[in-house]
Amino acid sequence: MFKIKNRRHFYEQSFAFASRLSLIICAGVLLFLLGSIFIQGISALSLEFLFTPSSSFGKSGGIFYQLFGSLLMVLVAALLVLPLALGTALFRNSYNKNSAIAHIMDQSLYALNAIPSVTYGIFGLIFFVNLLNTGISWFVGSIILAIMMLPTVTLSTYQAMAAIPKIYHENAAALGLTRTEIVRRVTLPQSFHGVVTGLLIGLSRAIGETAPIMFIATAFSGVSVPQSLVEPVSTLPTHILELAQQSTDPQALQNAWGASLTLVLLAATFSGLALFLRSRLNSEGHQ
Amino acid sequence: MSATSALKAKALLKAKPASKRRDATKAYCQGSAVLSIVIVSVILLTLLIQSLPVLMSGDNGLIGTQWNPDEGQFGIIAPLFGSVFVMIIATVIAFPIGLLTAIYISETRSSKLRRLIKSILELLAGIPSIVYGLIGVAYLNIWVADLFDLQSGRIILTAGILLGIMILPTFLTLTEDALSAVPQRYRENAKSLGMYRHEVFKDIIFPQAKVGIAGAGLLALGRALGETMAVMLVIGSLDRLPSPLFNPLSSGQTITSKLGREVGESAFGSVHFSALVFMSFILVSITIALTILSHYFLTRKPSDV
Numbered sequence: 001m002f003k004i005k006n007r008r009h010f011y012e013q014s015f016a017f018a019s020r021l022s023l024i025i026c027a028g029v030l031l032f033l034l035g036s037i038f039i040q041g042i043s044a045l046s047l048e049f050l051f052t053p054s055s056s057f058g059k060s061g062g063i064f065y066q067l068f069g070s071l072l073m074v075l076v077a078a079l080l081v082l083p084l085a086l087g088t089a090l091f092r093n094s095y096n097k098n099s100a101i102a103h104i105m106d107q108s109l110y111a112l113n114a115i116p117s118v119t120y121g122i123f124g125l126i127f128f129v130n131l132l133n134t135g136i137s138w139f140v141g142s143i144i145l146a147i148m149m150l151p152t153v154t155l156s157t158y159q160a161m162a163a164i165p166k167i168y169h170e171n172a173a174a175l176g177l178t179r180t181e182i183v184r185r186v187t188l189p190q191s192f193h194g195v196v197t198g199l200l201i202g203l204s205r206a207i208g209e210t211a212p213i214m215f216i217a218t219a220f221s222g223v224s225v226p227q228s229l230v231e232p233v234s235t236l237p238t239h240i241l242e243l244a245q246q247s248t249d250p251q252a253l254q255n256a257w258g259a260s261l262t263l264v265l266l267a268a269t270f271s272g273l274a275l276f277l278r279s280r281l282n283s284e285g286h287q
Numbered sequence: 288m289s290a291t292s293a294l295k296a297k298a299l300l301k302a303k304p305a306s307k308r309r310d311a312t313k314a315y316c317q318g319s320a321v322l323s324i325v326i327v328s329v330i331l332l333t334l335l336i337q338s339l340p341v342l343m344s345g346d347n348g349l350i351g352t353q354w355n356p357d358e359g360q361f362g363i364i365a366p367l368f369g370s371v372f373v374m375i376i377a378t379v380i381a382f383p384i385g386l387l388t389a390i391y392i393s394e395t396r397s398s399k400l401r402r403l404i405k406s407i408l409e410l411l412a413g414i415p416s417i418v419y420g421l422i423g424v425a426y427l428n429i430w431v432a433d434l435f436d437l438q439s440g441r442i443i444l445t446a447g448i449l450l451g452i453m454i455l456p457t458f459l460t461l462t463e464d465a466l467s468a469v470p471q472r473y474r475e476n477a478k479s480l481g482m483y484r485h486e487v488f489k490d491i492i493f494p495q496a497k498v499g500i501a502g503a504g505l506l507a508l509g510r511a512l513g514e515t516m517a518v519m520l521v522i523g524s525l526d527r528l529p530s531p532l533f534n535p536l537s538s539g540q541t542i543t544s545k546l547g548r549e550v551g552e553s554a555f556g557s558v559h560f561s562a563l564v565f566m567s568f569i570l571v572s573i574t575i576a577l578t579i580l581s582h583y584f585l586t587r588k589p590s591d592v
């Protein structure tokens with residue numbers, strides 16, 4: 001009996017120790033990641049860095065056109081995905097009564113979510129750049145990023161629609177509204193926050209993507225503001241990739257850290273806005 | 288009962304005048320839904336069709352270890368092995384740490400602290416993979432090289448560690464969700480029976496949460512297999528099986544790093560390109576299977592267990 005109690009006690013102590021140790025490791029990794037990005041990045045970052053074009057293959061100068069290219073590409077992607085995601089979510093929520101179709105839609109969205117980012121790049125290269133013969137084009141990059149954002153935005157919108165209390169629909173129907181009127185006057189306004197949070201989360205992921213756009217939408221140097229849809233742009237992630245490959249050059253590395261911090265701050269801004277919106281609208285909803 | 292029939296009657300009465308506009312909205316929604324499903328099918332079909340040239344060309348050594356486009360040798364075994372090997376290292380690092388930390392967090396009473404940790408994890412999961420790659424290039428590969436006294440730290444082990452760090456937030460936060468979903472009264476009952484914390488976890492919480500934990504693990508595995516940029520920068524891109532086979536200190540190649548390095552260089556329509564697309568098709572098949580399986584696990588109720 002005594003022995004068993006001892007063993008139990010020993011296990012208990014080791015269990016507590018291991019879980020505390022894991023927490024400390026996680027916290028350490030976290031501090032190291034955020035610390036290195038911020039400390040290395042802050043010394044490179046300045047207004048001048050943000051607003052001057054890069055020169056001598058990114059080693060000197062700033063990241064103005066990269067910043068511009070990244071923002072252009074993700075914002076256009078958001079505009080492209082918005083109507084599609086909204087329509088898909090509305091169909092799933094308001095029009096579809098067939099559970100088999102709902103199942104197929106869900107699985108398709110999960111599948112889209114599961115496709116590795118590099119595969120999107122290969123698909124874009126085959127389908128748009130070669131079969132449709134667009135050449136390297138920032139707009140194709142936007143289309144591909146829009147497809148990548150589709151599951152996130154659709155699921156977020158759909159969840160917001162499904163969370164609308166049933167009584168709203170019943171009241172609207174009792175007032176004699178048709179289904180389309182219910183969609184326009186109840187479902188859409190009540191789930192608008194889901195669309196916006198979904199878009200923001202999608203934006204924060206899309207802006208950091210490298211693999212999907214590096215074959216199809218970007219060029220490393222000699223790029224400024226595109227004059228047409230079928231020109232390449234330069235983006236922050238592909239810029240960091242090029243600089244990281246010259247990591248033995250301290251100047252290149254310095255600029256890579258600056259671009260990384262900019263990218264992380266942009267992504268954090270988008271997801272922070274999404275979190276803020278979600279918590280604010282949630283608390284309003286409970287009143 | 289009569290309320291619903293009255294509703295139906297009203298809807299019917301109303302249906303005619305608004306029918307034109309309703310059709311437009313409905314058609315738009317149906318069109319969007321169809322387009323969403325078509326996109327997925329087009330992506331998978333495109334990959335499959337573009338894989339055909341290499342599958343139909345005989346004597347290409349596809350199920351082999353030699354990769355040499357000039358001699359028409361396109362063996363996919365080395366990158367496939369590399370992907371699995373790196374994934375295993377990442378798993379061995381991330382899963383125990385993630386699980387133990389999730390236990391610690393879920394046993395914390397303060398919901399404020401939990402929410403803070405969750406927000407930080409979300410932030411971490413939002414760091415772009417290229418930035419992880421930069422950290423790998425700037426720090427990790429130098430540390431690993433120093434530790435094992437190697438000339439270059441761009442080896443399978445470095446890629447595995449980096450990947451482990453990358454999947455940790457995803458695994459941790461989903462596992463924590465699964466643990467927190469176990470009702471609090473189970474813990475209280477077990478503790479009042481005099482069970483130690485490790486026994487509460489082993490005998491009460493884990494059996495309830497294991498399906499959710501499995502889902503979290505599968506999702507993290509899918510992420511690990513599909514991760515490109517960070518792995519590509521630190522793995523060394525060597526198209527050979529490591530020797531001896533399970534030597535994590537040798538350079539290697541994963542499917543994703545191979546795709547990232549070579550797709551831009553291969554000519555569209557060539558057998559070389561087709562071989563790369565075929566690899567990507569295999570990768571997609573595995574990750575989609577893992578993700579769908581994980582959704583199956585994650586959406587099952589604990590009471591089904």
